[in-house]
Amino acid sequence: MIKLLICDDQEIVCEGLRTIxxxxxxxxxxxxxxxxxxxxxxxxxxNPNFVLMDLKMPVMNGVIATRKIREKxxxxxxxxxxxxxxxxxxFDAIRSxxxxxxxxxxxKEDLIKAIKGTAAGKIYVDPDVAGVLFSNIRETIxxxxxxxxxxxxxxxxxxxxxxxxxxxxxxxxxxxxxxEGTVRNYMSTIFTKLGVSNRAxxxxxxxxxxxxxxxxT
Numbered sequence: 001m002i003k004l005l006i007c008d009d010q011e012i013v014c015e016g017l018r019t020i021x022x023x024x025x026x027x028x029x030x031x032x033x034x035x036x037x038x039x040x041x042x043x044x045x046x047n048p049n050f051v052l053m054d055l056k057m058p059v060m061n062g063v064i065a066t067r068k069i070r071e072k073x074x075x076x077x078x079x080x081x082x083x084x085x086x087x088x089x090x091f092d093a094i095r096s097x098x099x100x101x102x103x104x105x106x107x108k109e110d111l112i113k114a115i116k117g118t119a120a121g122k123i124y125v126d127p128d129v130a131g132v133l134f135s136n137i138r139e140t141i142x143x144x145x146x147x148x149x150x151x152x153x154x155x156x157x158x159x160x161x162x163x164x165x166x167x168x169x170x171x172x173x174x175x176x177x178x179x180e181g182t183v184r185n186y187m188s189t190i191f192t193k194l195g196v197s198n199r200a201x202x203x204x205x206x207x208x209x210x211x212x213x214x215x216x217t
Contacts (some may be wrong), residue, residue, distance in 0.1 A: 036065025070097030
């Protein structure tokens with residue numbers, strides 16, 4: 001069961017999301033917060049394993065809240081949901097530990113799919129904001145420090161390719177005939193070599209710098 005906390009400063013948005021998500025048998029909305037600080041406090045009280053996070057909110061914004069939640073509770077998945085497709089905070093949210101980024105006008109079926117997929121270890125980034133992510137990465141990483149395929153062993157490259165396709169650890173293990181523990185070890189090594197902390201960051205870097213074959217993604 002996905003125990004989900006909604007964090008958004010617009011009450012009508014929260015009510016709409018709660019109605020949509022509570023109707024799904026695999027999702028339980030355990031709380032609603034209207035700013036990042038309230039979300040931090042509610043995480044301690046209601047113990048969610050998933051947070052649907054807005055970015056631009058009073059008191060504490062979603063980027064800071066995402067970072068603080070992930071620092072204290074690294075097992076919680078955070079999916080950013082915002083209305084700004086050209087939001088300058090896109091990369092900050094991913095860098096702070098968000099597992100994905102969706103727009104508020106996403107159809108409800110796609111949103112539910114993204115929530116369940118994220119909880120299963122997949123990555124969801126709305127196509128309309130992917131360009132913003134790539135642009136931010138290009139501008140913030142010096143050319144001489146940008147990663148190359150020479151960083152990785154053949155098996156690490158295989159794992160990275162499937163990661164960039166959005167596969168979960170279980171699916172990668174099945175496809176490469178590995179144990180899930182071995183896949184997790186490869187993930188840790190890949191994250192270290194790329195200088196990232198989560199799957200979304202790794203996938204964005206891999207796609208942006210041609211570390212994977214885009215014909216297979």
